[in-house]
Amino acid sequence: MKIPTLALALLLTGTALAQPHPEQKMDTTLLQRQDLAYRFSHLDLDSRDGQRHYRLWIGKPQRPAPANGYPVLWMLDGNAAISALASQQLQALANGEAPLLVAIGYQTDQRIERAARTYDYTPVVPGLAAQRDPLTGQASGGADEFLDLLEQRMRPMVAAVAPVDPQQQTLWGHSYGGLLTLHALFTRPWLFSHYAAASPSLWWHDGAIVAEMQRLQARLGTSRPSLLLMRGTREPANPREPLQGDVQRSARELVASLAGVKGLSVTFQPFDGLDHGAMLPASLRWVMDRMSRSTQ
Numbered sequence: 001m002k003i004p005t006l007a008l009a010l011l012l013t014g015t016a017l018a019q020p021h022p023e024q025k026m027d028t029t030l031l032q033r034q035d036l037a038y039r040f041s042h043l044d045l046d047s048r049d050g051q052r053h054y055r056l057w058i059g060k061p062q063r064p065a066p067a068n069g070y071p072v073l074w075m076l077d078g079n080a081a082i083s084a085l086a087s088q089q090l091q092a093l094a095n096g097e098a099p100l101l102v103a104i105g106y107q108t109d110q111r112i113e114r115a116a117r118t119y120d121y122t123p124v125v126p127g128l129a130a131q132r133d134p135l136t137g138q139a140s141g142g143a144d145e146f147l148d149l150l151e152q153r154m155r156p157m158v159a160a161v162a163p164v165d166p167q168q169q170t171l172w173g174h175s176y177g178g179l180l181t182l183h184a185l186f187t188r189p190w191l192f193s194h195y196a197a198a199s200p201s202l203w204w205h206d207g208a209i210v211a212e213m214q215r216l217q218a219r220l221g222t223s224r225p226s227l228l229l230m231r232g233t234r235e236p237a238n239p240r241e242p243l244q245g246d247v248q249r250s251a252r253e254l255v256a257s258l259a260g261v262k263g264l265s266v267t268f269q270p271f272d273g274l275d276h277g278a279m280l281p282a283s284l285r286w287v288m289d290r291m292s293r294s295t296q
Contacts, residue, residue, distance in 0.1 A: 024111040027083035037094035059101030070100035071168035076177035078105025084281040096292035120146040121180040170194040174280040186212040190223040198283030203238040226265040232274030
């Protein structure tokens with residue numbers, strides 16, 4: 001993908017996006033504005049065990065909902081997703097498909113809530129006595145609890161705010177969020193119509209996510225989802241390894257394997273010259289650009 005200089009500048013406003021500081025604060029500028037094509041509100045809820053505290057930022061377009069309801073773009077790492085939005089993006093969305101935006105974040109002023117997302121976005125690895133993240137040692141394995149919460153509580157809460165189209169639901173996630181996006185597709189392919197996995201952590205626990213793919217064909221049933229897998233060419237295959245060799249090999253191999261699954265539409269989109277951090281805003285912009293163009 002060739003990115004024009006101006007577009008790249010918009011994507012990478014500030015070098016902090018490429019290498020986010022652990023204590024980087026969420027940018028709430030857009031949430032304060034009243035001159036946008038979208039109006040934002042928020043809803044709060046807790047995990048069932050009371051240990052994690054979520055905030056859903058809901059962006060509603062300033063135009064009536066279609067007869068079938070608004071399509072919905074669900075964004076993981078909601079604090080960071082809100083920080084990455086631009087007013088021009090929202091205007092283009094409003095002129096295009098005009099989806100309802102739902103940023104699933106946490107009740108914190110931090111851009112990234114590391115402990116909570118590590119638990120929420122990682123699946124259980126069979127055979128492990130202790131479910132711990134191999135990179136940080138933090139508790140992991142809460143992906144199915146999180147997806148249950150999304151399906152059983154978050155969705156009804158959002159549907160009470162605005163009419164939604166259950167047949168047009170997109171899930172976007174980056175890094176561990178991309179890992180969860182793949183887990184959702186492989187285990188609950190009916191949950192969303194479109195899955196957008198940016199820089200998914202395929203290395204996690206020696207590729208544990210790839211094993212989940214084996215039963216996808218049987219789980220599809222009548223579902224016909226699509227997967228958009230995105231990856232930057234400057235991302236190492238493993239965060240503990242240097243940038244060397246064919247860093248996109250595992251992503252391409254996964255796409256090739258998924259191409260044989262009947263009923264699943266798969267697209268691989270490389271981003272030339274982008275590293276892991278830069279892929280968060282770039283991939284979200286790419287998904288939103290597609291939605292902006294869909295009715296134009």
